[in-house]
Amino acid sequence: MFKRLERGGPTVRFRFEDEEIEAVEGESVAAALLAAGIDTFRTSPLGPARAPYCMIGMCFDCLVSIDGVENRRACQVAVAPGLSVRRQSGARRVG
Amino acid sequence: MPSRQPPTSLPSERFAVDVAVVGGGLVGSAIAWGALEAGATVALLDEGDVAHRASRGNFGQIWVQGKGEGHPPYARLTQRSATLWPEFSARLGVRTGIDVGFSQPGGLTLCLSEEELATRAAIASRLDAEGGSAGMAILDRDAVARMTPLPLGDSVRGASFCPADAHANPLALLRAFHLDIQAQGGAFIPHTSVEAVRAVRGGFAIATSAGEIVAGKVVVAAGLGSAGLAASLGLDMPVRPVRGQVMVTERAAPLGDFLFTGLRQTREGSLMIGGTQEEVGFDDGTANVAMRTMSRRAVASFPDIARLDVVRCWGALRIMTPDGRPIYQQSRRYPGAFAATCHSGVTLAAAHALVVAPSIVAGDLPHELATFSADRFHVQAA
Numbered sequence: 001m002f003k004r005l006e007r008g009g010p011t012v013r014f015r016f017e018d019e020e021i022e023a024v025e026g027e028s029v030a031a032a033l034l035a036a037g038i039d040t041f042r043t044s045p046l047g048p049a050r051a052p053y054c055m056i057g058m059c060f061d062c063l064v065s066i067d068g069v070e071n072r073r074a075c076q077v078a079v080a081p082g083l084s085v086r087r088q089s090g091a092r093r094v095g
Numbered sequence: 096m097p098s099r100q101p102p103t104s105l106p107s108e109r110f111a112v113d114v115a116v117v118g119g120g121l122v123g124s125a126i127a128w129g130a131l132e133a134g135a136t137v138a139l140l141d142e143g144d145v146a147h148r149a150s151r152g153n154f155g156q157i158w159v160q161g162k163g164e165g166h167p168p169y170a171r172l173t174q175r176s177a178t179l180w181p182e183f184s185a186r187l188g189v190r191t192g193i194d195v196g197f198s199q200p201g202g203l204t205l206c207l208s209e210e211e212l213a214t215r216a217a218i219a220s221r222l223d224a225e226g227g228s229a230g231m232a233i234l235d236r237d238a239v240a241r242m243t244p245l246p247l248g249d250s251v252r253g254a255s256f257c258p259a260d261a262h263a264n265p266l267a268l269l270r271a272f273h274l275d276i277q278a279q280g281g282a283f284i285p286h287t288s289v290e291a292v293r294a295v296r297g298g299f300a301i302a303t304s305a306g307e308i309v310a311g312k313v314v315v316a317a318g319l320g321s322a323g324l325a326a327s328l329g330l331d332m333p334v335r336p337v338r339g340q341v342m343v344t345e346r347a348a349p350l351g352d353f354l355f356t357g358l359r360q361t362r363e364g365s366l367m368i369g370g371t372q373e374e375v376g377f378d379d380g381t382a383n384v385a386m387r388t389m390s391r392r393a394v395a396s397f398p399d400i401a402r403l404d405v406v407r408c409w410g411a412l413r414i415m416t417p418d419g420r421p422i423y424q425q426s427r428r429y430p431g432a433f434a435a436t437c438h439s440g441v442t443l444a445a446a447h448a449l450v451v452a453p454s455i456v457a458g459d460l461p462h463e464l465a466t467f468s469a470d471r472f473h474v475q476a477a
Contacts, residue, residue: 045346045348045364069402071345071404090348091346091347091348091349091364092345092346092347092348092403093347093348094245094347094348094350094366094397094399094400094402094403095244095245095246095350095399
């Protein structure tokens with residue numbers, strides 16, 4: 001699995017599902033989750049599991065729910081203390 | 096205009112068919128498909144992406160509600176097409192393996208004021224008085240709320256509902272037509288423009304960029320590109336572009352089967368928001384002011400929609416006649432030459448395939464269709 005090339009820097013804590021994740025300040029949510037060994041970010045509308053592919057905001061495979069808002073690209077959101085991140089199941093809901 | 100496509104070659108040097116259709120959009124394709132079904136040999140000529148391509152920007156509704164006010168034959172033709180759609184789309188689907196996404200949940204036109212509601216009620220009662228509104232009914236806010244998948248905005252006062260309204264995927268429909276025309280032995284000739292048509296013994300010689308086609312009958316169904324060719328065949332097709340803009344949101348979980356004026360969810364989950372009517376000539380671009388108006392109305396109808404991101408938008412040009420009704424006509428000067436155009440290529444697809452096309456093959460438009468002659472635009476005919 002993934003590991004950080006550099007260690008150090010202030011840490012930030014946030015939640016993924018019911019887990020507490022420790023991240024390094026300035027990382028994206030996607031980088032922090034991958035470093036924590038999370039390999040399923042969502043399930044696609046057709047069912048299969050999905051994880052980040054591009055990490056630069058283009059592939060939309062890292063979609064998660066962040067603080068109740070679905071379809072957020074985890075690679076484009078910086079970690080922040082107290083974020084609540086959840087796996088997304090299928091397409092986002094409108095209502 | 097240069098084309099990146101390789102030149103098309105005809106099946107034979109002097110290619111002869113019963114019916115040649117000029118225009119490979121939804122109107123021409125439906126007529127070509129229907130002519131094949133009626134037993135004719137057929138060539139369908141499609142100019143290419145230099146054409147205005149209304150069929151590629153279509154919203155995808157089979158819309159009956161409110162159509163044909165003041166002209167019962169148009170109301171009847173629209174209603175008949177919606178009635179034919181289920182069997183027609185099933186036949187295309189079985190043949191091609193393409194699901195054109197037909198579904199007929201009935202459509203709602205939401206009214207955001209008492210005035211809008213009164214206008215819809217007046218349309219329904221006039222249609223009923225003229226011979227039928229296809230069951231168009233006026234519903235109050237509570238009745239609408241029970242039918243809709245999302246909470247209504249505060250300003251929604253009610254809606255008109257018509258059980259005949261339906262929707263489909265217009266791109267899949269066009270693809271299915273083109274595939275099945277070829278599978279049934281028709282000649283689909285893309286990237287080919289028609290240069291001239293002249294009457295010859297027993298029909299017409301059609302000079303194209305790919306060679307000459309000889310046809311017993313020729314149908315001009317080239318949308319906004321029809322006028323010049325039509326005139327050379329003694330046909331009048333006074334059409335102008337009316338732009339419609341469409342916005343598409345990210346895909347969302349299915350909301351259940353529903354349909355509104357200017358709002359539908361595709362099978363794939365996107366919400367389509369649309370329906371401007373703009374007189375901007377041949378400009379098929381988009382304009383922020385129209386999109387703001389469209390999205391405000393969608394959000395006023397269903398506030399939750401504001402949470403969705405818009406991922407695409409486009410403008411497309413409707414083909415509009417002076418009175419908004421179709422034109423079907425056989426040339427008096429050149430019998431065997433026909434005009435066919437309308438702004439409802441999806442709604443009327445089933446009628447074009449199963450009513451208009453067999454009449455063209457038979458060489459005679461029955462009265463129910465002849466009433467759509469462009470003669471109506473000239474005072475001499477009144």
